[in-house]
Amino acid sequence: MNKRKRRFGDRYDGRRIRSLSPMSYVAPFVMRTRNDAHLFFKSRVDVTKTEEYIRDVRRRGLQGFGFMHLFIAAYVRVVSQRPAINRFIAGQRIYQRETIVLSMMIKKEMKLNGQETGIKPVFEPTDTVQEVYEKVQNAVEAAKNEGDSTALDSAARILVRLPALLLRLFISFATCLDYFGILPKAIHNASPFHASAFLTNLGSLGVPPVSHHLYNFGNVSAFLAFGAKYAETTLDRDGTPQRKKYIDYTITLDERITDGHYLASALKYLERLLKNPYELDFPPEHVEEDVL
Numbered sequence: 001m002n003k004r005k006r007r008f009g010d011r012y013d014g015r016r017i018r019s020l021s022p023m024s025y026v027a028p029f030v031m032r033t034r035n036d037a038h039l040f041f042k043s044r045v046d047v048t049k050t051e052e053y054i055r056d057v058r059r060r061g062l063q064g065f066g067f068m069h070l071f072i073a074a075y076v077r078v079v080s081q082r083p084a085i086n087r088f089i090a091g092q093r094i095y096q097r098e099t100i101v102l103s104m105m106i107k108k109e110m111k112l113n114g115q116e117t118g119i120k121p122v123f124e125p126t127d128t129v130q131e132v133y134e135k136v137q138n139a140v141e142a143a144k145n146e147g148d149s150t151a152l153d154s155a156a157r158i159l160v161r162l163p164a165l166l167l168r169l170f171i172s173f174a175t176c177l178d179y180f181g182i183l184p185k186a187i188h189n190a191s192p193f194h195a196s197a198f199l200t201n202l203g204s205l206g207v208p209p210v211s212h213h214l215y216n217f218g219n220v221s222a223f224l225a226f227g228a229k230y231a232e233t234t235l236d237r238d239g240t241p242q243r244k245k246y247i248d249y250t251i252t253l254d255e256r257i258t259d260g261h262y263l264a265s266a267l268k269y270l271e272r273l274l275k276n277p278y279e280l281d282f283p284p285e286h287v288e289e290d291v292l
Helices: 022-030 049-058 066-079 129-145 149-159 166-180 185-190 260-275 277-281
Strands: 014-016 038-046 087-090 093-097 100-107 117-118 197-201 221-233 241-254
Touching: 014 087, 014 100, 022 093, 038 049, 038 260, 049 066, 049 129, 049 241, 049 260, 049 277, 066 129, 066 197, 066 221, 066 277, 100 260, 117 129, 117 149, 129 197, 129 277, 149 166, 149 185, 260 277
Parallel strands: 100 197, 197 221
Antiparallel strands: 014 093, 038 241, 087 093, 100 117, 221 241
């Protein structure tokens, strides 16, 4: 994303938004935490045609390409056209994030007690579906190959050795540093709670998506979840029954980052992309910049 010259009040991970309505700046003081500002959205997408696209992409050589990659690519494209959904609240101020970064927890082995770790692939607003796929796969493979030595694993291993009281004090201290935008970059980069969005793929577990809360620690403003594919018989306009396949998905948003009309527009655009994924084969004609 294009970076503007930093000004006083900006953070290393975000540019402060200064041209919104007065009420926008009051809202973070009224709703002080992300738990106060949850906005839940649930929908489903007809994947009958989407499955054809996924098979087509796999034939191009993108082995293992699935709905998860498509969902991420669609969200990245939405950010490129509706950049306000990439804002975050910190220190009761509104910031535009400097990057598009997605946080995910993955299992290193698909076993009941398989070890989990986090990945945070970084995307460009111009990324196509193939570029998104490559970045996700590279991050997954790197995390699996690193064993127990990922940044998240190393940090967690150190923290878990602390006595409970010291760990609580450390988290409180880190939260205070983050409030003022001076959290060390090493912690920021390792933290799964500092990202544009958090994604959970429950389809791989064969269950429906959850409406997940946002975390007060960190600055994630969106939580994305999608579930398992299922079939359902519906009626056409003329009353003819048809068997179609669907995937449910949920999005939890921090309503303080922008207004309801803007969020609705972003969500409708996401649905359009999921139904017409061939748009994601090409970079966007232009990238929208957030307001100053």
